[in-house]
Amino acid sequence: MTLRHTVDAVVLDIEGTTSATGFVVDVLYPYARSRFAALLSERSGDPEVARAVAQVREAIGEPGADAVRVEKALNAWLDEDRKATPLKTLQGVIWSEGFARGDLVSHFYDDVVPELRTWHSSGVRLHVYSSGSVAAQRAWFTNSPEGDLTSLLSGFYDTENAGPKQEAESYRRISGSTGIEPAKLLFLSDRPGELDAARAAGWHAVGIRRPGEPYFEQGVGDHAAAGTFDEITVSRSTS
Template sequence: MTHTGIQAILTDIEGTTSSIRFVHDVLFPYATAHIPAYVRAHHARLADIFADVRALSGREDLDVEGVIEVLLTWIGEDKKATPLKALQGQVWEEGYKTGAFQGHIYEDAALALKAWHDQGMKLYVYSSGSVPAQKLLYGYSLKGDLTPLFSGYFDTTTGPKLEGTSYTAIAEALALAPEAILFLSDHEGEIAAAKAAGMQTQWVWRDQAHANAVQSFAQIEVKS
């Protein structure tokens, strides 16, 4: 599918550039297994995360073990909680750096991102995972260090991915008209929110062919 008048591309990660299975079968289990020991060992410098967990859970009396319990519950629920995402990023950093795993990137996504970058297109990421976690996935990916391709990153600190105001805020941060930005995602709700904000959008649905979606980045043509 062809998109014209594009000055920047904003992409989701999970299910779009990276396999959902990698996130759910590798990253989440690793975080579940390692967060308890990590929190116990580093709780003295996690005061801000602890405060956010207590505020979001409505339980101001949580001690270290209580915070751990809430965090593990949120992982099981796949809750898009900013303090959880921040902590997961710290734990995953250890995993990436020790070689426990590498970030999965679809071959077609890696090739397209490199081609668009070479065209002079500005590339950005918007994911529910924290910005540090995003940089780790792309920096320690199976396709090598892809972070030089990106000009910036956005996470839930910008706003929820299902709200149009979040995409308006991103457009303002990039100093671009929304219609000059192409947003890529596997999630129809995110596509709808970005479209409501005026962005051009492309639904990426890898599981099966669909009239309104592409199964590969190779099917996306971008023109400035």
């Protein structure tokens, strides 16, 4: 069954939705883990790194924590898959540089990019909202197997500039930022809590259920569900 939505914009989750969670966990996480120590020791004066380190110290309640202690906290959060903003910031710095060097190429499910191109060409705006930092999102879409996809996107949102993904206020914030009323926004995600929050903010929401993904068996609650992007027809609102 094809799901049809008439909206002005689609907002995309990444892990489990456009791309395989396994790629992130098996490739990107170890890549970042192996480089935390060097980043913390060699780049502590960079404003973005310094801000993230301060956030780690605040989160663990240790204002004097040294680089070794900060790295230990980051690795613990990584083990827990905690969506901690400073962790995502520092991962983003490392991944961006890895993509730029050609060490990394991102992953997209085969059905995703053709539909993004179709939706974009029809006048529907595309945005990303991921727990990964904006820097990581940009690197991800810049370094896809099909080349740079950022020309398809109108904006990037993360837990720092929008807020936690399971809180309705975050989606209201994105709506305000885009200038698009909630009823003309569609959110795609594999996580039911995120879909609930988007709907509570007045958005349309569709759950993406891909076999092998962490939330596949759990399902998406009472939300409409699609197995692939080509099961969703999106057209531009005319009002």
